Amino acid sequence: MEYTHCPVISATGLFTPAESISNEELVESFNRYVEEFNAANAAAIAAGEVEELQPSSVGFIEKASGIKSRHVMAKAAVLDTATMAPRWDERGDDELSIMAEIGVKAAREALERAGRKPEDVDAVLCAASNMQRPYPAMAIEIQQALGIDGFGFDMNVACSSATFGIQTAADYIRAGNARSVLVVSPEITSGHLNWRDRDSHFIFGDVATAVLVEDSAMAPAEHWEILGTRLKTVFSNNIRNNFGFLNRATPETEGTADKLFVQEGRKVFKEVVPMVAQMIVDEAERLDIDAQGLRRLWLHQANAGMNRLIAQRVLGHEASEDESPTVLDTYGNTSSAGSIIAFHKHSEDLAAGDKGLICSFGAGYSAGTVFVEKVG
Template sequence: MTIRAAVRGVGHYLPERVVPNSEFEAIVDTSDEWIRSRSGIERRHFAADGQTTSDLATRAAQAALADAGIDGSQIDAIIVATSTPDLTFPSVATMVQAALGITRGFAFDIQAVCAGFVYALANANALIVSGQATRVLVIGAETFSRLMNWQDRTTCVLFGDGAGAVVLEAVEGTGTTADRGILATDLNSDGRYKDILYVDGGTSTGTTGHLVMEGKEVFRHAIEKLAETARTALDRAGLTPEDVDWIVPHQANIRIIEGTAKRMQVPMERVVVTVQDHGNTSAASIPLALSVGKQRGQIKPGDLLVMEAIGGGLAWGSVVLRW
């Protein structure tokens, strides 16, 4: 018998405020056409004043639990991937735990920026396979609008806020690639590249700081590393790109998404794309895309998915999962 970590439920939440590209024309030298042509983004959502990352995470968690048909009392662990916590500590995950009325199990955050949800899935998988948990709520949630430099037109137009969540649970498998659940993972980082994508604040400065990015350098690393990590995870699972039904990528930039799919020789018709509606929501982007992809009728039971992401660190990785 093989234990797999399978998706039982998925859900998401987006703040009510929708921000079209045209809103940025009044504050920086940009245009709707400029933003679309370079990123594929048409609109994004921004959290309301007083609305926190834990608020978004809780709403997404509630949606995933409802989709799974269970309540919080059946959850053993909560993992939240975020780079925009409400406070330095305690973790967002413990705040979600309290908001859901859960008084058992354990909760913690993971910080791997845009790769956070992939890292969180890999850790949740390890908890389930090792027997430390039966059901894990995995959430990606961000309020990146609070980290923006509104004078930097190259970054402030790219990011949005939101949250997505999945309920993973232990299921019995046969040990073959036909099993439901996570079949393989691959995680990587290389701290030599920290200066091409970072936030210039924290305990060293006493400020929250703003996001700083060398776009061309990030783009150069992204396509190569994303395609490589996806192929590595598929190899570990004993599968090939031809077996993939859907790539569900980090939604950072349509050119990165297209470039990665091309390197993997997977047509764009088999890629779930939501960047046009959400912008880059960092750790929230993959679970948002999973939830929207299911709602659209794209992702169906038995489909083979590859999720891949790269973020500051640099940190990157991928997960192969059968829905």
């Protein structure tokens, strides 16, 4: 009988930056900037030539998102009203890049938890929203730093990058082209966020995650069988980032609002929630899984209200924190890493046979589902 390769999640890893910014700190900084801007432009504002900026509040942020704090790689510069962007020492081309550095840290934890050595791994996929450079691939740099003899490449599907990476890794396993694949998602979102925009400056945080996808034949006794995956994309401009010289950025326009993260939040909410909920239900039916019987949902950590509605449509009732755990409150939106953080922190308590769902959704629009079952 021909052997069928079965992909599983053997382990996950997480790197969390040491520094964190609370909503109170963020609002104090932002409102100070608003006061300085309005004072400096008082005459133009009075003449109707410049729009007066409005202050933010802790209540506004928490009602809009559910976020209470977020981790960042460079706190002081973000809160400095003269900068309001991350700053760190530039590294030479012969030094490990900051994005690879945090990706390696998350990857090493995943390998350690699975009892793996670098030589056991065949491939590295760097699946993330906010790449540090076009090339050479971040994945190859991470591969080199870990000492893995194989191949690597980058992939970007915005906030769905990790789930798209997991399906890609699973497909390599199913085809017999690899036995062990690291999906690494280093998300330094602070470098692409407009910290001077009242409607979005509070959204993102920095982090790195890693998922080790392997053939069940070599997996540790306790692992997660990947029951099925489904990916979906529908083009939309409602979430966009124009960063890059190809969009004719100049020294005068580099880093300005139109080159950074922007979104039409209300449109995203209205359009993405039903799309993702229906996608989950349809895929569960295809896999002959009772969606309402799922033990846990590890949803994309973008917005508490979106997750609440999606979980309710899937489970048929208001989800408890146990059924749909949240890390959004302390991590913020960490793009593709969000659902993986939730899975990493809230999966060990499940029993053998329990089924769950890792799901992401974001710009594109893009959405990915990974149905899993606990083994061992």
